[in-house]
Amino acid sequence: MANYEKLDHWSLKAQKEGYPARSVYKLKEMDEKFGLLPAGRAGGRGKSGADSGNQSTGGGRSPFRVLDLGAAPGSWSLYALRKLGSDIFLSAADLSPLSRQYDKGLFDADNVFFIQGDITAAETREALISHGPYRLLMSDAAPATTGNRSVDTLRSLGLAEAVLDYAEAALEKGGNLALKVFQGGDTAEILKRIRELFKTGKSFKPAACRSESFETYYLGLDRR
Numbered sequence: 001m002a003n004y005e006k007l008d009h010w011s012l013k014a015q016k017e018g019y020p021a022r023s024v025y026k027l028k029e030m031d032e033k034f035g036l037l038p039a040g041r042a043g044g045r046g047k048s049g050a051d052s053g054n055q056s057t058g059g060g061r062s063p064f065r066v067l068d069l070g071a072a073p074g075s076w077s078l079y080a081l082r083k084l085g086s087d088i089f090l091s092a093a094d095l096s097p098l099s100r101q102y103d104k105g106l107f108d109a110d111n112v113f114f115i116q117g118d119i120t121a122a123e124t125r126e127a128l129i130s131h132g133p134y135r136l137l138m139s140d141a142a143p144a145t146t147g148n149r150s151v152d153t154l155r156s157l158g159l160a161e162a163v164l165d166y167a168e169a170a171l172e173k174g175g176n177l178a179l180k181v182f183q184g185g186d187t188a189e190i191l192k193r194i195r196e197l198f199k200t201g202k203s204f205k206p207a208a209c210r211s212e213s214f215e216t217y218y219l220g221l222d223r224r
């Protein structure tokens with residue numbers, strides 16, 4: 001019952017606040033804790049940790065570029081677009097289309113590039129990299145679960161490796177990463193690679209994760 005209540009709480013909150021998935025609260029919590037998306041850029045107020053010390057900040061300068069992998073139905077993309085207003089360029093990709101239920105045309109704007117495709121495919125990768133480099137790479141990508149934990153974990157690790165290839169190729173110096181991984185496999189290798197690419201690498205489990213879920217997130221902060 002407790003789990004059901006928790007699920008119900010986050011899903012209802014997402015509906016009420018106009019997001020197609022409860023997962024938005026995982027990104028929100030990581031953003032609040034690690035400063036992934038700069039606060040107040042659109043209005044010229046304040047600075048976040050992700051923002052400080054970077055040349056691509058402030059009104060009139062180049063937009064804050066975000067890459068969202070495994071983006072559908074689109075809550076993380078919507079959160080970023082709403083937070084940064086016109087001061088963002090967002091690239092997003094997923095096997096499935098984005099939900100148009102709550103976006104109010106935001107996904108049609110010129111500052112959004114979406115590709116429906118496999119993030120591990122060469123053509124998707126080329127298209128996304130050509131719209132970079134990015135300041136933030138966020139990936140909530142997860143394989144369709146089979147119920148076999150070792151199969152699911154292995155597939156999740158495969159996606160995580162692909163995401164790290166994007167971080168290597170398309171994330172600018174000083175940029176940040178938030179990456180979902182299913183726990184249980186060789187996540188130590190993932191963390192090792194993150195620490196090679198970023199000055200700080202850590203894991204974090206947001207409160208909005210279902211308690212029975214074996215997913216967790218890895219943060220890479222300050223790309224070397």
Ligand SMILES: C[S@@+](CC[C@H](N)C(=O)[O-])C[C@H]1O[C@@H](n2cnc3c(N)ncnc32)[C@H](O)[C@@H]1O
Binds near residue numbers: 024069096117143
């Ligand atoms: C948990 S959902 C993402 C939710 C999203 N962050 C949101 O807030 O709306 C995981 C997504 O990963 C996508 N995905 C899984 N494998 C993929 C792949 N190889 N290429 C692209 N997308 C993939 C799935 O289609 C699914 O939409």
